[in-house]
Amino acid sequence: MTDKTEYFDPEWGYATLGIRAAEPRTENMEHSASVSLTSSHVYRSAAEAAAVFSGQQPGYIYARFSNPTVEAFEKRLAALEGGEACIATASGMVAIQTLCLALLKAGDHILASRGLFGASINLFNNILSRFGLETTWVDPTDPAAWKAAVRPNTKLFFVETPSNPLMELADIRALADVAHAHGALLAVDNCFLTPVLSQPLKLGADFVIHSGTKYIDGQGRCIGGAIVGDAQRVGKDIYSYMRTAGPCLSPFNAWVFLKGLETLALRVRAHSDSALKLAQWLKTQPRVKRVFYPGLPEHPQHELAKRQQSGFGGIVSFEVEGGREAAWKLVDSTKMLSITANLGDTRSTITHPATTTHARVTPEAREQAGITESLLRISVGLEDIEDIIRDLERGLA
Numbered sequence: 001m002t003d004k005t006e007y008f009d010p011e012w013g014y015a016t017l018g019i020r021a022a023e024p025r026t027e028n029m030e031h032s033a034s035v036s037l038t039s040s041h042v043y044r045s046a047a048e049a050a051a052v053f054s055g056q057q058p059g060y061i062y063a064r065f066s067n068p069t070v071e072a073f074e075k076r077l078a079a080l081e082g083g084e085a086c087i088a089t090a091s092g093m094v095a096i097q098t099l100c101l102a103l104l105k106a107g108d109h110i111l112a113s114r115g116l117f118g119a120s121i122n123l124f125n126n127i128l129s130r131f132g133l134e135t136t137w138v139d140p141t142d143p144a145a146w147k148a149a150v151r152p153n154t155k156l157f158f159v160e161t162p163s164n165p166l167m168e169l170a171d172i173r174a175l176a177d178v179a180h181a182h183g184a185l186l187a188v189d190n191c192f193l194t195p196v197l198s199q200p201l202k203l204g205a206d207f208v209i210h211s212g213t214k215y216i217d218g219q220g221r222c223i224g225g226a227i228v229g230d231a232q233r234v235g236k237d238i239y240s241y242m243r244t245a246g247p248c249l250s251p252f253n254a255w256v257f258l259k260g261l262e263t264l265a266l267r268v269r270a271h272s273d274s275a276l277k278l279a280q281w282l283k284t285q286p287r288v289k290r291v292f293y294p295g296l297p298e299h300p301q302h303e304l305a306k307r308q309q310s311g312f313g314g315i316v317s318f319e320v321e322g323g324r325e326a327a328w329k330l331v332d333s334t335k336m337l338s339i340t341a342n343l344g345d346t347r348s349t350i351t352h353p354a355t356t357t358h359a360r361v362t363p364e365a366r367e368q369a370g371i372t373e374s375l376l377r378i379s380v381g382l383e384d385i386e387d388i389i390r391d392l393e394r395g396l397a
């Protein structure tokens, strides 16, 4: 008899994987995963310590790179994404940084989508550039533009799909083909859709990046991230970088994320259903100029969204008539929606990207990303959709 933690059925769906894959269980036979809060592990002898440190004997060592709770989260997320390996990181930003520093070297060239989260734009432009990594910005919706921008030293394609906050989609299969034809690798930030609605690795991407802070946590508690991919690059090369450089996830946050994965499928589908209703309602509002949501038939990539995703996600962006003043007025008129920049929470949030998430990027980068002063982003929470709409109705009246 086993304790069933090893049982894995390849036919499992996303809800089951999120609950049952890689269940950590100690000899105390906990039903709900316990958290392993220890910075190091002990051995019965010097010989055993040496055997574990050298890898001859399995065992945990030191929580910078080896912890049972973090490992359980990594294995479960890898199972959900269909990857061979996962490395959890201290934040979503550090997942992107780790990917680049572990796999690239000075002189390498990156192609990145011009529609990225503001801090990601700054990471490529202001930090990685100082270490000899040059980035060229490309239209995420046009694979031909990526092909035209490739150079002999291009090593990495980096894209968010859908993008934050304009909900532009990249054709993952087409970009993977262009990248691979030129010896480059494709990384997809899958934070908006999660593996429940999109599995980029199955479409040819080499890496998936997550900010666990968003839907994986799902209740706005902890910061963390992850990189998922193959056994060599992620399981060995990035693991080895983690072991030395140490941008690791705390076991407590890993435990919160592990519990978050248990309800991920249910939550993400509910966020997505409500977001579609909100987008349809916003479209009927005279003071709304434009709604950005791939679930609407008029979204330029609605067909691609239907093909490559199994849902449209929980984020809706829209432009109001009247620029910053009108946008801020609408934000200030809400009584329930939280004015904050986080997303993927049970609570709906409303954000003015130009002055928050994208405030620190240059005006040129903001314009290039299509972030106007009239733009608002809503992360649709799990409250009753009628209440979310009523909260916005006042400001749009």
Ligand SMILES: Cc1ncc(COP(=O)(O)O)c(C=O)c1O
Residues within 6 Å of the ligand: 091, 092, 093, 094, 117, 120, 160, 164, 189, 191, 192, 210, 211, 212, 213, 214, 223, 224, 225
């Ligand atoms: C699409 C996307 N990627 C990455 C990040 C960064 O994640 P973190 O805040 O966990 O560092 C964010 C944060 O908002 C995001 O929206």
